[in-house]
Amino acid sequence: MERKLLWVISCVVIFILWIKIDPQSSQPKETNKQESSVSKPAEKVQDDSVDNDSDTANEDTETPVTEEEKAYFKSHPISVETPNFAEISDIKTRKQTFFDFLTPFVNEKNTLLLQDRERIKQILANDNPPSREDKSWIGALRKIHRLNKVDVYEHKDIEILLKYIDIIPVSLVLAQAANESAWGTSRFATEGNNYFGQWCFRKGCGLVPNSRSEDADHEVRKFNDARESVFAYIDNLNSNPAYKELRAIRAELRHQDEPISGLALVHGLDKYSQRGQAYVDEIENLIDYNELWRFNVHADDQSTNNE
Numbered sequence: 001m002e003r004k005l006l007w008v009i010s011c012v013v014i015f016i017l018w019i020k021i022d023p024q025s026s027q028p029k030e031t032n033k034q035e036s037s038v039s040k041p042a043e044k045v046q047d048d049s050v051d052n053d054s055d056t057a058n059e060d061t062e063t064p065v066t067e068e069e070k071a072y073f074k075s076h077p078i079s080v081e082t083p084n085f086a087e088i089s090d091i092k093t094r095k096q097t098f099f100d101f102l103t104p105f106v107n108e109k110n111t112l113l114l115q116d117r118e119r120i121k122q123i124l125a126n127d128n129p130p131s132r133e134d135k136s137w138i139g140a141l142r143k144i145h146r147l148n149k150v151d152v153y154e155h156k157d158i159e160i161l162l163k164y165i166d167i168i169p170v171s172l173v174l175a176q177a178a179n180e181s182a183w184g185t186s187r188f189a190t191e192g193n194n195y196f197g198q199w200c201f202r203k204g205c206g207l208v209p210n211s212r213s214e215d216a217d218h219e220v221r222k223f224n225d226a227r228e229s230v231f232a233y234i235d236n237l238n239s240n241p242a243y244k245e246l247r248a249i250r251a252e253l254r255h256q257d258e259p260i261s262g263l264a265l266v267h268g269l270d271k272y273s274q275r276g277q278a279y280v281d282e283i284e285n286l287i288d289y290n291e292l293w294r295f296n297v298h299a300d301d302q303s304t305n306n307e
Contacts, residue, residue, distance in 0.1 A: 065228070065232070066140065066144060068140075069231065072112075073224075073227075073228065078225060078227055080101070080104075082101070082184075082193070082225075082226060083097050083098075083101055083184070085097065085098060085183055085184035085185050086184075086185045086190075094183060094184075095178075095183065095290065098174075098177075098178065098183050098184050099174055099292075099295065101184075101226065102173065102174060102177055102195070102226065102230060103170055103174065103295050105226060105227040105230040105231070106168070106170045106173045106174075106230055106234075107170065107297060108227070109168075109230060109231050109234050110167040110168065110170075110234075113165055113166060113167055113234075113238075114167065116141075116165050117162060117165055117166065119137075120138075120158060120159075120161050120162055120165065121162075123138070123158055124155065124158055124159060130153060130158070135153060138153055138157075138158055138161070141161055141164075141165065142157070142161065144235070144239060145161070145164040145165075145238065145239045146239055146241065147160065147161075147164075162251075162254075163247055163248075163250075163251045164238050164239060164247060165238065166238070166247075166250055166251075166254070166260070167260060168234045168237055168238070168265070169260055169261055169262040169265065169293075169296050170262075170292070170295040170296050170297070171261065171262030171263070171287050171292035171293045171295055171296055172262030172265055172266060172283070172287070172292075173230065173233070173234070173262075174290075174292050174295060175262065175266075175283045175286040175287045175290075175292055176196055176233070176269075176272075176283055177195040177196060177230075177233075178286055178290075179282060179283060179286060180195060180196050180197040181194075181195040181196070181197075187207065188207055188220045191207060191222075192207050192220060192221065192222035192223060193222065193223040193224065193225050193226050193228065193229050194207075194220055194221055194222065194223055194229050195226060195229050195230070195233070196229060196230075196232075196233040196236075197220065198220070198221045198229070198232055198233060198236065199218045199219065199220060199221065200218070200219055200220075200221040201218055201219075202219075203219075205219050205221060205222070207219060207220045207222060208220075242271040242272070243268055243269070243271070243272075244268075245267070245268035245270075246265050246267075246268025246269060247268070248268070249264055249265055249267060249268050250264075250265060250268075259296075261293065261296065262287050262292065262293065262296070263284060263287055263288075263293070266280055266283050266284050266287065267280060269283060
């Protein structure tokens with residue numbers, strides 16, 4: 001009897017120990033699972049994503065729309081409808097539709113920037129002082145790009161604008177748009193035509209992120225259409241102090257007479273997201289994986305740039 005009782009007690013003890021030990025032994029498997037999801041390639045993360053309603057570190061992005069730009073939008077209406085990217089189940093088709101939709105807007109903005117650059121160069125090449133109209137135009141450009149007001153425009157005050165007024169490669173624009181908007185399927189893209197996560201700080205100026213903390217007051221800007229989002233994003237990269245390094249890289253490429261590429265400028269985007277270098281690596285991966293340099297068509301001579 002005593003022997004049988006000891007056998008029962010031993011079984012109970014072993015059972016209790018097994019319950020306690022098993023969760024601990026399974027913990028490393030759970031950890032490995034979490035690590036594999038974190039290290040998942042950016043390309044796959046973006047393809048599988050349907051909702052990208054998340055905060056970004058891209059603060060102070062409410063670059064104002066100038067009266068000149070408002071007039072341009074009014075006089076150059078767009079007729080293309082925004083595709084429903086979420087309904088396109090084939091990933092290859094969705095990507096190509098996404099690229100085809102946004103690329104014309106990037107080329108349109110870059111064409112206008114090159115025209116402005118040419119006007120600045122003509123003013124610099126003129127031995128006579130800038131006309132009243134040119135002075136007013138230069139003053140407006142300096143204000144937009146957050147440069148100090150000056151009473152008399154010297155050569156250097158005009159020439160510095162060339163560092164700010166320049167193209168953003170289509171490859172970089174498409175990669176960031178795909179990343180920030182989950183290939184056009186995010187709430188910010190579908191409800192606010194915002195493909196780049198641009199913020200604003202006036203109540204009611206945009207959409208409130210679901211993940212916004214209680215003490216935050218930013219919203220995600222709403223645009224009338226995708227073109228306005230593209231224009232504002234490029235204006236932001238060209239004027240925001242956070243992207244000083246991007247503009248320096250671009251200016252050096254100009255100085256060396258090298259193509260302005262997305263793979264070069266991406267290294268000036270470490271402040272675009274709270275993720276820093278990880279974000280830069282992700283955008284670089286998107287450009288490489290999708291061979292987005294094939295969309296770059298803007299240079300001073302309108303020839304194709306290669307990354």
